[in-house]
Amino acid sequence: MLISQIRNEDGSITVAVRLPGEAAHAVNGATSVYALAVEAANAGWSLKQTIEAKGLGAAVDLEKAYAEGRFLPPITHPDPAHLHLTGTGLTHLGSAATRDAMHKKTSEAAEETLTDSMKMFRMGLEGGKPKAGETGVQPEWFYKGNGTSAVAPGDALVSPAFAEDGGEEPEMAGIYVISDEGVPFRIGFAVANEFSDHKTERVNYLWLAHSKLRQASFGPEIRIGVAPEDIRGMSRILRGGKVLWEKPFLSGEANMSHSFANLEHHHFKYGLFRQPGDIHVHMFGTATLSFGDGIRTEEGDVFEIEADGFGLPLRNALAIAADEEVAIRQL
Structure with a gap:
C-alpha cells in the first residue's frame, strides 16, 4: 500500500x-x-x-x-523542528568505490593503506548484518536538518550560494514516528533524493558534515510496511528537457552491507531520537552518483528518481540561492 x-x-x-x-x-x-x-x-x-x-x-x-x-512531502510535522532528516553512508555494496575515489590521498604511503572510507566499508561487510539478538557494527551517520529542509516532490532543491556543488543521491528513506511512550514505529519506506555537496566533501572527509547540511526530498509516496530484499530503481538528470545522465541504482538488503535493522538500531539507540511525537526520515545510502561519473549539475537541471513498487517518481529541479550576508549581533 x-x-x-x-x-x-x-x-x-x-x-x-x-x-x-x-x-x-x-x-x-x-x-x-x-x-x-x-x-x-x-x-x-x-x-x-x-x-x-x-x-x-x-x-x-x-x-x-x-x-x-x-x-x-508524504509526511510533515505541525512543528518542522520536530522532523529530523538524517542518514547513513557506505552501506551499499559498491558504494565504497565512488567514495574512496573522492577521498583518495595522493601520497605513495596512502596508496599502500586503506582510506577511512574503505575501513568503514569493510567494517560494514564484516559486521553490518548481525544475527538476531546481536549488535552489529555502527555505520557512518550524518545529520541533514529538520523539517524546514524537507522539500516537497515537484519543488526545487535549493543549493546555498556558498556551495561548491549540488548533486543527487538516490536512496531509500525509512519513515518513522515516535509514540507517546517513546517507541519508534516505522511507517514504511520512500524514494529519496539525499542531495549533497560532493565537491566540498571531496576536499576533506572531515567536511562531510558540512556537505550534508542541505535540503532533501522524499516521496511522493511512502510504501507502507517492510522493504523488498532487492530494490531496483533509476536515477536521471534532465537538462533542457533531455536526459543528460541516467543510471540504474540498487537498494534493499540484498544489495547492502548493513541490514535495515542494524541501521535503525544505531540511530534509535540514542534517547534524543526517541522523543514522543517526533518524525524521523532516515536515508540509507546509495552506490550511484552522477558526480562519480563526472557530471556537474547546473541550475535548472531536473533530478528524477524512481523505484519499482514505490509509486510515482520523485522530481525536483536544482535552484541556486542568492548570496546573503549573515551578521552576528551582540545582545
Missing part, C-alpha cells in the same frame, strides 16, 4: 492511499499522514488497520495533483 498527502486549495490536507498500479482514494477523516500514523502507534494498531477502520472516500488523481504542484 502507498500513502501520500495532497495540499487542498483551502490549506487542508487530503491523505491518499492506493495499491501500486491502482487509483488512489482519500482516507476518511484523516487530516494528515502524521496524525494518522500517531493515532495508529498510540492505539497499538498497524497503519493499514487504522486506514481500513476509517474507510476510503473519493478518488484522488495523483498525476493531476503532481502536475498542479500540490504534493506535500
